Amino acid sequence: MVRLGTVSIVGVGLIGGSIGLALRSRGLASKVVGVGRDARTLEQARVRGVIDQATTDLATGVGEAEVVVVCTPVGRILQDVRGAAEAAPASALVTDAGSTKRQIVESLERYPAASALFVGAHPLAGSERSGSTHARADLFEDRVCVLTPTPRTSRDRLERARSFWSGLGCRLLEMTPVEHDEVLAYTSHLPHALAAALASSIPPEWLELAAGAFRDGTRVAGADTALWTAIFRDNRGPLLKALGTFQDRIAAFKYAVMTDDDDAIRRWWDEGRQRRELFESRQPPNEKVR
Amino acid sequence: MVRLGTVSIVGVGLIGGSIGLALRSRGLASKVVGVGRDARTLEQARVRGVIDQATTDLATGVGEAEVVVVCTPVGRILQDVRGAAEAAPASALVTDAGSTKRQIVESLERYPAASALFVGAHPLAGSERSGSTHARADLFEDRVCVLTPTPRTSRDRLERARSFWSGLGCRLLEMTPVEHDEVLAYTSHLPHALAAALASSIPPEWLELAAGAFRDGTRVAGADTALWTAIFRDNRGPLLKALGTFQDRIAAFKYAVMTDDDDAIRRWWDEGRQRRELFESRQPPNEKVR
Numbered sequence: 001m002v003r004l005g006t007v008s009i010v011g012v013g014l015i016g017g018s019i020g021l022a023l024r025s026r027g028l029a030s031k032v033v034g035v036g037r038d039a040r041t042l043e044q045a046r047v048r049g050v051i052d053q054a055t056t057d058l059a060t061g062v063g064e065a066e067v068v069v070v071c072t073p074v075g076r077i078l079q080d081v082r083g084a085a086e087a088a089p090a091s092a093l094v095t096d097a098g099s100t101k102r103q104i105v106e107s108l109e110r111y112p113a114a115s116a117l118f119v120g121a122h123p124l125a126g127s128e129r130s131g132s133t134h135a136r137a138d139l140f141e142d143r144v145c146v147l148t149p150t151p152r153t154s155r156d157r158l159e160r161a162r163s164f165w166s167g168l169g170c171r172l173l174e175m176t177p178v179e180h181d182e183v184l185a186y187t188s189h190l191p192h193a194l195a196a197a198l199a200s201s202i203p204p205e206w207l208e209l210a211a212g213a214f215r216d217g218t219r220v221a222g223a224d225t226a227l228w229t230a231i232f233r234d235n236r237g238p239l240l241k242a243l244g245t246f247q248d249r250i251a252a253f254k255y256a257v258m259t260d261d262d263d264a265i266r267r268w269w270d271e272g273r274q275r276r277e278l279f280e281s282r283q284p285p286n287e288k289v290r
Numbered sequence: 291m292v293r294l295g296t297v298s299i300v301g302v303g304l305i306g307g308s309i310g311l312a313l314r315s316r317g318l319a320s321k322v323v324g325v326g327r328d329a330r331t332l333e334q335a336r337v338r339g340v341i342d343q344a345t346t347d348l349a350t351g352v353g354e355a356e357v358v359v360v361c362t363p364v365g366r367i368l369q370d371v372r373g374a375a376e377a378a379p380a381s382a383l384v385t386d387a388g389s390t391k392r393q394i395v396e397s398l399e400r401y402p403a404a405s406a407l408f409v410g411a412h413p414l415a416g417s418e419r420s421g422s423t424h425a426r427a428d429l430f431e432d433r434v435c436v437l438t439p440t441p442r443t444s445r446d447r448l449e450r451a452r453s454f455w456s457g458l459g460c461r462l463l464e465m466t467p468v469e470h471d472e473v474l475a476y477t478s479h480l481p482h483a484l485a486a487a488l489a490s491s492i493p494p495e496w497l498e499l500a501a502g503a504f505r506d507g508t509r510v511a512g513a514d515t516a517l518w519t520a521i522f523r524d525n526r527g528p529l530l531k532a533l534g535t536f537q538d539r540i541a542a543f544k545y546a547v548m549t550d551d552d553d554a555i556r557r558w559w560d561e562g563r564q565r566r567e568l569f570e571s572r573q574p575p576n577e578k579v580r
Contacts, residue, residue: 124501144499173498183496191503194488196562197539198481199569201532206473207569208463209434211414213481213510214569220503221566229555236547242491243544247537249487254533257526265519272486276511279489279497279504 002163004029008065008088010058010080012036012045015097015123016071017132018139020050022168025137035061045132059087067164070096075230078107085114093160094118099184100234101148101177109152119161120148120177122184123170128222138169142284145170148177185238190246192228193239195221292453294319298355298378300348300370302326302335304417305387306361307425310340312458315427325351335422349377357454360386365520368397375404383450385411389474390524391438391467399442409451410438410467412474413460420514428459435460438467475528480536482518483529485511 007023009016012034023029034051035058036042042054055061058080062068068084070077077098085094094117098104105120123145127134145165149158166172175183199218202210232239249268256264297313299306302324313319324341325348326332332344345351348370352358358374360367367388375384384407388394395410413435417424435455439448456462465473489508492500522529539558546554 183499186492187500191507199562199565201536201539202476209473210477216506216509217481218566219506221562225559246491249491269486269515272489272511275489276508
């Protein structure tokens, strides 16, 4: 990627902070401006080298931006993209890192001036931790980033968004916002919901007897409540469909166990095992852990 | 633990192999004999230092044993404990490492001669990997091992079983076989079933868009089919109850999402998050990862 001028990051949490660290460690931008609501945590991020400058004023923060990346929670992205597009130079690219895309992109297209600068994006990286203190410069390396251009997306902005996200280390995929949300309901929102459901199914006094399967299966249940409530609400329809698919799988298992059907239990387990093996075989080498 | 004479391990896989490595690296036994069905893999285990001697004949393998540990799959433990108790010295302790306990212990108590030597045990350690090539000397360090004595259990054997398992690094808990199976249905068997159900819920063509939550939530779906089929069948009743509890949690979530009830979704998520935090706060320091 050609070295950028000013990049403004709106929302300097885990994702925004990791973008700042990646830009600075790779020398990809002449200046990284962080925009947020809490002056104190922004200042901490600046001191830690996550951003070069900090401001709580959106218009000030994006006034000189060549690229604006909106990394606020899903429920705030629409207003932040609109605010950024109004205050940024007319030549700017505005992109985001939201976990859902359909509502954001559809709503934005009602505002052609903002929509003209915007390319929806979702880097598949994160953690159950939040806040820029957990940010890492390598968070995006070899991770998929989905771009969701529509027929109204500017070709120039799409090219620049590809360059921006691949510059951070991402592998790019492109699909429609609707496709993105349907797929992510299964691959991300469902696993998060299951982690929480599993965690709360175990009586507290039995936790001492929970080991590896419980630990791994509930890791993401530690994630932020407001963040995930917004994602679940935003992507209700596809999420309900994914939950239905999963419930059918559980019902099939329950029936096999209830009827003590050795063959059916084996076949059912093997389907999951084979899908997991397929997933592992497709991981980039540095993700092949344990 | 006082240094033991000969310890015989029946079933030299991940668990049996790790017991061998732990005994040898800690100098806890004068000799470790591995008993298995496949001479070739036994010989590999011997060459790798997992065991001192290998045999495919159970009677030969336990003939001089001070302690016999049966680490075969759940469906074979009963016959292997009986066979070992018949061929071992009358003074031997026989223990096991099975993931379920009620059926094994109840069935064994029909054979007083075998039952007199036996103390049921379940070290909560393992992995989705199987086979002694994945064995580790530190697999049991700081892990809970549940002992399931009954009123018929010999006090002498119970003392020796406590000494044996704590010598491997385990923290001991004691409960009845029925309690053990009820708890483990929730803390282990349920999470395994969910991992498989989640894995098979995602269409193969969407796996490229599965990231951390899916990876962690499906890790144990890679475990051995025969092993897990036997556990699920053995512990049917408690497992069905655990599945029911979990299904209720999912149904509550689905209703909250369907009615777009922000408060209900938040509360539901928080219950899982808090349970997960409680779990994390109780982990031994070296388990507090990520």
